[in-house]
Amino acid sequence: MLENLKNFDPEVADAVKNELKREREGAELIASENFVSRAVLETMGTVLTNKYSEGYPNKRYYAGNEFIDITEQLAINRAKQLFGAEHVNVQPHAGSQANMAAYMAILNPGDKILGMDLAHGGHLTHGSKVNFSGKLYKFSAYGVNPDNCMLDMDEVARIALEEKPKMLLAGFSAYPREIDFARFRKIADEVSNVTGQGCYLMADVAHIAGLIAAKIHSDPIPVCDIVTTTTHKTLRGPRGAIIMCKEEDRFKHIFDPDGKKNLARKIDSAVFPGMQGGPLDHMIAAKAVAFKEALQPDFVEYQKQVVKNASMLAETLMENDVDVVSGGTDNHLILIDLTKNNLGGKEVELALDKAHIFTNKNMIPFDKRSPFDPSGIRIGTPALTTRGFKEDEMAIIGESIAKVLRCINDPSAIEEVRQEILSLCKDFPLYPDMEY
Numbered sequence: 001m002l003e004n005l006k007n008f009d010p011e012v013a014d015a016v017k018n019e020l021k022r023e024r025e026g027a028e029l030i031a032s033e034n035f036v037s038r039a040v041l042e043t044m045g046t047v048l049t050n051k052y053s054e055g056y057p058n059k060r061y062y063a064g065n066e067f068i069d070i071t072e073q074l075a076i077n078r079a080k081q082l083f084g085a086e087h088v089n090v091q092p093h094a095g096s097q098a099n100m101a102a103y104m105a106i107l108n109p110g111d112k113i114l115g116m117d118l119a120h121g122g123h124l125t126h127g128s129k130v131n132f133s134g135k136l137y138k139f140s141a142y143g144v145n146p147d148n149c150m151l152d153m154d155e156v157a158r159i160a161l162e163e164k165p166k167m168l169l170a171g172f173s174a175y176p177r178e179i180d181f182a183r184f185r186k187i188a189d190e191v192s193n194v195t196g197q198g199c200y201l202m203a204d205v206a207h208i209a210g211l212i213a214a215k216i217h218s219d220p221i222p223v224c225d226i227v228t229t230t231t232h233k234t235l236r237g238p239r240g241a242i243i244m245c246k247e248e249d250r251f252k253h254i255f256d257p258d259g260k261k262n263l264a265r266k267i268d269s270a271v272f273p274g275m276q277g278g279p280l281d282h283m284i285a286a287k288a289v290a291f292k293e294a295l296q297p298d299f300v301e302y303q304k305q306v307v308k309n310a311s312m313l314a315e316t317l318m319e320n321d322v323d324v325v326s327g328g329t330d331n332h333l334i335l336i337d338l339t340k341n342n343l344g345g346k347e348v349e350l351a352l353d354k355a356h357i358f359t360n361k362n363m364i365p366f367d368k369r370s371p372f373d374p375s376g377i378r379i380g381t382p383a384l385t386t387r388g389f390k391e392d393e394m395a396i397i398g399e400s401i402a403k404v405l406r407c408i409n410d411p412s413a414i415e416e417v418r419q420e421i422l423s424l425c426k427d428f429p430l431y432p433d434m435e436y
């Protein structure tokens with residue numbers, strides 16, 4: 001019980017140590033990743049992991065939850081304050097589970113959902129055939145306009161009125177432009193009026209939650225019935241998710257006239273006991289710490305810098321003759337279109353990785369290649385901005401990516417880029433006093 005990791009399990013300790021080195025010595029551009037603070041990291045490694053606390057604060061199935069109640073209630077209160085939400089459930093283990101619980105709370109298997117086309121930037125949990133969502137619910141999709149690769153809200157409205165879904169879903173994993181949530185609300189209301197049945201609006205803001213919390217992106221909370229988000233992307237907390245919702249179910253009189261639960265209770269029951277067992281109390285406490293960080297003024301500055309950095313990176317890429325889907329970005333992410341370069345995402349991801357630039361291959365809208373070797377590379381600035389990178393460094397990163405694309409078959413050029421990235425990373429120490 002008292003032996004430390006290094007002594008007891010050098011294999012795992014070594015892998016962790018090497019991961020820290022990898023994170024330190026590379027340009028982390030994966031748009032869904034970030035670096036948590038020391039305090040968040042510390043909280044995740046506490047004895048809170050030992051506790052069972054099925055239920056909710058002051059309504060637990062086991063004894064001994066007086067301290068767990070404090071941390072979970074802090075997480076709830078701070079999330080409410082941060083987003084201005086009426087009700088928050090902080091227990092979902094991850095974004096996928098948050099979405100599963102949200103669907104379960106108000107839909108029946110076989111119900112219709114209209115969401116973003118996966119190939120245009122939707123998420124697996126938005127109806128992929130290999131995911132529970134596509135197996136349990138009837139999904140249809142809207143996509144981006146072929147001319148500018150941006151959402152065409154008139155087209156979304158047209159499809160919504162044709163499909164008449166029970167839920168309209170606004171959520172994106174690879175869409176670089178700002179979302180007009182108010183317009184999504186209008187569309188859901190139009191569908192409700194036409195069908196007389198009711199159309200819920202849900203937003204999945206897993207990627208852009210940090211921007212929303214900092215109030216530099218249009219706000220889904222006032223207009224959506226349910227908003228889910230991960231806590232580990234732009235929000236910069238521990239791995240996990242939360243569900244925010246209105247207290248009342250606006251279509252209870254239609255779908256559930258005799259039910260006793262409002263929407264908030266339905267969400268809570270869907271998470272536990274509907275879909276999960278015991279909550280991860282150490283992660284929930286770490287969410288509370290992350291929300292406290294997000295309530296500080298410097299968090300707003302951070303999110304503003306994330307967006308500035310992404311704009312600079314997109315501009316630099318375009319100046320260096322690299323195509324960017326939709327011709328730029330409004331948020332933290334950029335989708336590089338490799339069509340013109342006649343390269344596949346797979347080989348580019350690998351070449352960039354060799355140069356210590358970490359990215360992921362990604363489908364682009366109307367992609368002619370396969371998901372296993374698509375035409376796009378997705379990049380984002382949340383992690384490097386946490387490290388302290390600003391516009392000047394983003395220009396260097398942009399030029400480095402362009403160079404890798406130009407010289408993909410020239411190992412010495414790739415090595416030159418790697419050396420440059422290594423020296424750049426040295427100027428921005430990550431967890432400087434940490435051993436592993």
Ligand SMILES: *Cc1c(COP(=O)(O)O)cnc(C)c1O
Pocket residue numbers: 032093094095096097099122123125171172173204205206207230240241
């Ligand atoms: C990342 C993401 C998720 C899922 O999050 P996990 O924690 O990986 O399950 C859900 N929806 C969107 C839009 C995402 O980008």
